[in-house]
Amino acid sequence: MRLETAQLRLHAGMPVASHAPEQALLERVAKLPGLQRAAVSRNLPGSWGAGDYTLDLQFHPAPSGAPAGASGLAAALDGIATVDHVAYRAISGGTRAPQLRDGIWRTLMFRVRPEAPDQQVRALEQDLLRMPAYMPGIRNWRLARVVSPGPWTHVWQQEFASADDLLGEYLMHPFHWGRVDRWFDPEFPQCTVEAISHAFCPLATSLIANPNRKEETAP
Template identity: 60%
Template sequence: MWSETLQLDLAGDVDERAVEAQLREALQAGAGLLHLAFGRNLPGSWGAADCTLDLLFADAPPAHLDDLLNRLEGVASIRRLRYQRIGGGVREPGLAGGIWRTLLLRVRPQASAEQIRALEQDLLRMPAYMPGIRNWQLSRVPAPGPWTHVWQQEFARVDDLLGEYLAHPYHWAWVDRWFDPDCPDWTVDAIAHAFCPFASSLLGRAAPHSHH
């Protein structure tokens, strides 16, 4: 399975629905596309572009994907990131009309393997404390670049992200130590936080094809 998340900046006052229509027309005709999720990032997103696009292919992406993305009308810039799942879970695979949250993070070059594993374990424990996280997935980025991990969640309501998730003691009193340069466990030195509406669950679609 090939998984890729992309941040797209739009040109001027372009309607994101027109961009999505171009993508669906070009990709859904081909074989191998399991899921395409596209949404405009909501206010409160940080370090992100205008829109989030996620692509899920059963195998490799089509050979013309690079050209297709470069030729999209109304798109000023695209940042692509392939990732490989290392863990996750599904509570509501049929979730529809919810909120898709993507956290891109970069671990410090000085971080030890033990610190990185502990960070990953703490992130994957979050849903046990937060029932509002309906589906979730943590992935590593295999290629060198600005990000090392992708942490994704699906929520039924935006309040479950902005309320329970961000305000939960497990988050700010435990997990945040990995992100705080004033803490001895500081491991993450950069993040980007994007959240947008979604029509149907990507993680519910991906689960049967996951090997972890």
């Protein structure tokens, strides 16, 4: 499968006919070739470096291996103020709440410094993947490397039962501050990441554990 995500920023007062913006956005991407699943939700206050909405797409792989949705997505979303879009390939992840409903979907896109040694990047990835072992509030998770051109190199996604699990346990946990933060903080000599986009939004059902649902919006 091919996975893509985008941060969408709408023009002020963007017309969406009689539909809610989420439904209008889904209708605009519904005919993308090979689309298997689409989900969109409005980002919550506290997101930063992100857009107004998080859009997630899952495609059957294109026979040529070329990006399945890139050109079609640009056409489908013509008129939206900005589209920060990546295609990515999962390198690891896990589930412990496959039936999660009405939760929180967090998407962190980040860029590692181009001069960062491969060994350092792998160490960063391993520390991110160790987080769920220390934080039971992370119900499902996926770490991926970006495979499309653009400013981002990785996508780190988590699903939570509530925003409190993200804003409390996850962001404030000692493992986060004592182990993971060093890769992101320019005051640390191990700093590897030079830019991030942090978005979180309502989640209807798990995007990680239930990949075959066609499309959805979250309240």
